[in-house]
Structures are given as structure tokens and as C-alpha cells.
Amino acid sequence: MSTVSVVIPCYNEEEAVPLFYEAFLRDTQGMPVTFELLFVDDGSRDGTLCRLEQLSQKDERVHYLSFSRNFGKESAMFAGMEAATGDYVAIMDVDLQDPPSLLPRMLEAIQNEGYDCVASRRVTRKGEPPIRSFFARAFYRLINRISKTEIVDGARDFRLMTRQMVEAILQLREVGRFSKGLFSWVGFQTKWLEYENVERVAGETKWSFWKLLLYSIDGITAFSTAPLAIASFAGVLFCLIAFGMLLFFFFKTIFFGDPVAGFPASICIILLLGGIQLFCIGILGQYLSKTYLETKKRPIYIVKTRK
Ligand code: UDP
């Protein structure tokens, strides 16, 4: 019988952990596999670790890793995949927004339909503030236009993968991880299951609007270098405009004389060009800072306790 390792990142989820465990057992009953539940406590400050200890004493299929501090969900998923021993590896949120009832269909698609990965995609954004949905959609349109790697709108991290695909992902040891892109970058055949958005069972989301915005910038710098070309394009464009204006004023002066005017216009142009220059330096700075962080080769996570 094959083994499925389920990686579950948890950050301050003491209420959700027991609810997840019960729902998971109920929904996966009768599946012809053995499970290994691998909770990753991402430096929680509440009773999450205590709950995980209790579960692991009660059920020997439950294992956990506990980080020395909060490293973020990306690091937690990586740590879980590294620790997983199963033939297949699933990644799920603990808040039950990733319905465990999809697992049998996922396994079926991998075992019988020849897919390497079955991922899930929510088709509605019900229960999310409209402004957040708007920016999310705009982000996916932008990144897919400028990146060669496809980033699927609404894709969740919830997926089941073969060992081969997991090994491929583990080879990507970058510190600034953007998993939605990494899963797609490694290739392999992915089947998408669609489902309606489900609201979390307990606790609250760890993502503020600001955090999401920064994460989207990480995603763009990790999977596209197109913004770096903005400076070159803007440079060429403004040279052309300047040349045109030069000709215009040259002939205007020759034919109509040259009264001194245009002071406010000069100020506006100086401000505009200054703004564009700073914007382009800012983009360079983004890539430079990412490069700097990667060159340090720090570990992606640090484990304090495990079982
Ligand atoms: N999570 C984590 N580390 C973090 C933030 C979140 O491990 O720093 C976990 C969290 O416990 C949950 C999953 O990642 O299991 C998804 O988080 P959340 O529900 O807050 O995100 P959302 O579903 O709103 O995108």
C-alpha cells in the first residue's frame, strides 16, 4: 500500500488543529493508502505546538516539526516536503479552506489517469473583500503577461504530488520562495480541480493587504525580469520626445521669435523625469536586494523540536 504524506503548515492555529484532524479522518476514511500527517508549526505563539504534541501521542501517524520562529508559510511547506517520506505528498492548510474531501479524487487522478500532480483552484472569491479580489485579479493578469512561467489565477497551495515532482521542487533552494511559480516552473502534468471558495473554520487569516502586496512584488521579481527593462524603454521614449521638442522649439524660435516663457512647464518636466528615474532605481533596488538575500545562502528554516 502506498503512503501519502500530508504537509500542514500551522501558524497560531490552536483552534483549527483539532477541527482539521477530525475532518481529515472523516473525509479520507476508506482511502486505500496509509497517511503520514506532518504538521509544521511555523513559530506559533499560542497553544498550537501543545495541540500537536497531544495529537502525536494519540495517533502515531501524526508527526510535527516546530520552527524556532515564524519563517512564513513558504518555508513551512518546504520543510514539510523535505521531511515527508511518502510516495505522494499533499500540502493543505489547517483552516479547512482546502477540503480534505478532494483528496480521494486527487489520488485517483494521479494513480489512474497518469498525472504527476493534482492541484486545486478556487473559482470564486466569495467572502473576500472586493478590493482585494480586484487587486488579486490585476496581479495575475500582470504577472502572466511578463513571466514565462504560468501563474494560475485562484490556484491554491493545496495539491497532491508524486515523489518525483517533490524531489524536483526540493532542488529549488531559493530563499525568496514563491511556490505558485515554483510548482509551475518544475513542469510535469498537472490536473486542476475547481471548487468554490470555503471560509476558514476558526481563527483569522494571516494575510493583511500590505503583506499580500509585498508578496506579489516578491512573485514578480522571482519570476520575471521585465521590470528591469522599464528603465531602458522609458529612456529611449524620453530621448525621442526630447529630440522632437528640440526640433519644434528650434523652428518656433527661428520663425516666431523667442519670448521667455515655460517656467511652470520646466518644473513639471523636471519633477516627472526625476520621478521616473527614482522609480527605475527603485526597481533595480528590488532585484538587487533579492540577489543580496540569495547570496547569503541562509537556511530556509530552522527546526527547534520535531517528532
Ligand atoms: N501559515 C503559516 N505561516 C505563516 C502564515 C500562515 O504556516 O506565517 C499557515 C496557516 O496556519 C494556514 C495556511 O498557512 O494553515 C494559510 O494561511 P491563511 O489561512 O492565513 O491564508 P489564506 O487562506 O487567507 O490565504
Ligand code: MG
Ligand atoms: Mg486560509
